[in-house]
Amino acid sequence: MDVGNVALKSATPALLHGLRLWASVCLALYIAYWLQLDNPFWAGTSAGIACQPTLGASLRKGWFRMIGTVVGAVFILILTACFPQQRMGFLLILALWVGASALMATLLRNFLSYAAALAGYTAVIIAGDLLGTVGGANGQAFFYAYTRTSEICIGIVCAGVVLAATDMGDARRRLTALFADITTQIIGQFANTLSRAGPSAPDSRPIRRELIRRVVALDPVIDEAIGESARLRAHSPILRAAVERMFGALAGWRTAAAHLVEVRPDLAEGQANVMMQLLPPDLLTEPLRRASVETYEFVRLRERYSELARKLIALPAATPSLRLLADHTAQVLAGISGAIGGLILLVDEPAVRVPVKVVTLTGFPTLYSNCPGVH
Numbered sequence: 001m002d003v004g005n006v007a008l009k010s011a012t013p014a015l016l017h018g019l020r021l022w023a024s025v026c027l028a029l030y031i032a033y034w035l036q037l038d039n040p041f042w043a044g045t046s047a048g049i050a051c052q053p054t055l056g057a058s059l060r061k062g063w064f065r066m067i068g069t070v071v072g073a074v075f076i077l078i079l080t081a082c083f084p085q086q087r088m089g090f091l092l093i094l095a096l097w098v099g100a101s102a103l104m105a106t107l108l109r110n111f112l113s114y115a116a117a118l119a120g121y122t123a124v125i126i127a128g129d130l131l132g133t134v135g136g137a138n139g140q141a142f143f144y145a146y147t148r149t150s151e152i153c154i155g156i157v158c159a160g161v162v163l164a165a166t167d168m169g170d171a172r173r174r175l176t177a178l179f180a181d182i183t184t185q186i187i188g189q190f191a192n193t194l195s196r197a198g199p200s201a202p203d204s205r206p207i208r209r210e211l212i213r214r215v216v217a218l219d220p221v222i223d224e225a226i227g228e229s230a231r232l233r234a235h236s237p238i239l240r241a242a243v244e245r246m247f248g249a250l251a252g253w254r255t256a257a258a259h260l261v262e263v264r265p266d267l268a269e270g271q272a273n274v275m276m277q278l279l280p281p282d283l284l285t286e287p288l289r290r291a292s293v294e295t296y297e298f299v300r301l302r303e304r305y306s307e308l309a310r311k312l313i314a315l316p317a318a319t320p321s322l323r324l325l326a327d328h329t330a331q332v333l334a335g336i337s338g339a340i341g342g343l344i345l346l347v348d349e350p351a352v353r354v355p356v357k358v359v360t361l362t363g364f365p366t367l368y369s370n371c372p373g374v375h
Helices: 002-034 041-050 055-082 087-107 110-131 141-166 171-195 205-216 218-228 230-234 236-262 265-278 295-313 320-346
Strands: 358-361 364-367
Touching: 002 041, 002 141, 041 055, 041 141, 055 087, 055 110, 055 141, 055 171, 055 218, 087 110, 110 141, 110 218, 171 205, 171 218, 171 236, 171 265, 171 320, 205 218, 205 236, 218 230, 218 236, 230 236, 236 265, 236 320, 265 295, 265 320, 295 320
Parallel strands: none
Antiparallel strands: 358 364
16 A cells, blocks of 8 residues: 555656646647637647646746747748748848757757747748748748747647646745755865865765756756746846855865865864864854744855855965965855855745845855845
């Protein structure tokens, strides 16, 4: 019985996705047939493509698919108006457009790349209908562009309606947990590097590589969260900046670890002890997991990291070696402080204003809040 319950529980998300996909395609086909569109299968196909396992991914993919389709259709209309009877010029410009779309699809990321690719092959599909089998223009460019765009938009809207009606979305919660866990891992493993400096220093490179992979993997989750929340979309630069601060913290950790390996073991141990004495132990032991979900708790925690970074920057150093370690320890702390700025946005209460500008803390970028009663 337990095995059956576990199997049913694990299969539930897939079953729900299958039901949503079925409902989206059926609804899109019903509307397309009711409107007597020429190619109703495009509506069903678009609904199936736009229907993703998560709400945020579906809404973002559908939105960018719609944008790419409209851009491609508008381009083919302009191209047809400019070259109504010149097939060579028409095909040449079309080929350049497809090449430019492929280039932008390569340079851009995530669903924006998808929209760029769609702009290219939407234009090609409409051009194929327009030229026909003999390669001659038939004067129905607007009709083909309108019907194809309508069919695709119907499928996208149907998928969005079905998903929005049956899925509340959990991308924000998942992103919050990932931010907290990765940030905690960075500061915890960096503290481990300092505490074990010397002859028995561990190799932290595999851990950093794994953390880098996890930080890179945040990008699609951020896209999903932005798709679910208009408020997060308006403040998306804060999330992007928080990811950059994570990379900055990892870079500071890498330089500090390499420095501790290069110097003499006794000197490395002594310098690391100096850093550890300046860092409160409660900030090095899973600080974000122990913090309350209240926004002001994260704000205070971030301010503590910023203040420690300032102290390390101003720390009198007797040797260049100690100065280097203090600076990069400050870089790690400033990076953690900036990453917590993303957490503040994700758990922010209505009464708290979220920052939109980035200022510089003695060379290290840090996010500051406008929260009342904090400073």
